[in-house]
Amino acid sequence: MFCVLGNRARAAIIRSQRITRLTPDVIAELVAEIGPLWRERHRRKLAVRPRRRAVGAGAKHKLVFVDRLLATRVHLRHSATHDVLASWFGVDRSTITRAISEVRPLLADRGCTIRPGQRLRTLAEVIDYLGSDGRTGIIDGTEVRVRRPAAGRKDREKFISGKNKQNAVKSMVVTDADGRLLFCSPAEPASCADITHARKLGLVKLLAEGPAVEILADAGYQGLSAQTGDRMVTPPHRKFKKNRPEWYDEMHELQRKAHSSRRIRVEHGIGHLKNWRSLARHHGRREHMSDIIQAIAGLLSHQQAATTGGSTRM
Secondary structure (H helix, E strand, C coil): CCCCCCHHHHHHHHHCHHHHCCCHHHHHHHHHHHHHHHHHHHHHHHHCCCCCCCCCCCCCCCCCHHHHHHHHHHHHHHCCCHHHHHHHHCCCHHHHHHHHHHHHHHHHCCCEEEECCEEECCHHHHHHHHHHHCCEEEEEEEEEECCCCCCCCCCCCCCECCCCCCEEEEEEEEEECCCCEEEECCCEECCCCHHHHHHHCCHHHHHHHCCCCEEECCHHHCCCCHHHCCCEECCCCCCCCCCCCCCHHHHHHHHHHHHHHHHHHHHHHHHHHHCCHHHHECCCCHHHHHHHHHHHHHHHHHHHHHCHHHCCCC
């Protein structure tokens, strides 16, 4: 295939973790894993339509797969525009747009890597994994700002966050007690409350009927503890509203701080996600947010699993 990006330039990009945020070994694993999937999907797409020539005839791709993967990685990491990437890789803007739209769903479908060769793709798999090893899970919701829907649309108000008073989408993040990413849910309009989002994802049923696990959550999930057999642990309620004993406020504050210190790791995991510019604020189409969030979570967890001891320092 014709190669636009020079070998030296490509090698420099792959070696620079400041650009890709991944080690060369992880990039090589991604190319070996996703490359055949992309080629097979492209071959099937060509085979289903009427043709005058055999599949594979005609002009070749100017952008080879490794460059398509790198372009998608740079776009997710730095939120570089398609025009900038097109100039960088020496192709037309439409080629970059098509490459990202083809590679991004493949990255999103990979799930979160917990160790080499083992991934979690659904919330049910996460609960089973936590229950089998007796691990503690931590959940929290995170919001990503998006563009406001156009005037006149009937669903224009559903993206407004009640918490931050801005247009956003929401995702539920699950980590273990060490802050390693286990799951990121598809995006939901930010007007949906955290507790409602958890119910929509089936978390209550999975905890009530699944293995015995402990899930730490913040006050946004209060009320689920009774529905899950006390498997969802939330901050303690304030029992006294009037005539509180002198010792109660201090004890209540200590209990809340103890709970907060246990679940702080999920905030660290969300912080690693938000280091990717595409999740700091999204200026593109809102319907791509689910793929973007899950693709970044999969890449980040893969790098975490590849580092010694699964360190979360990214």
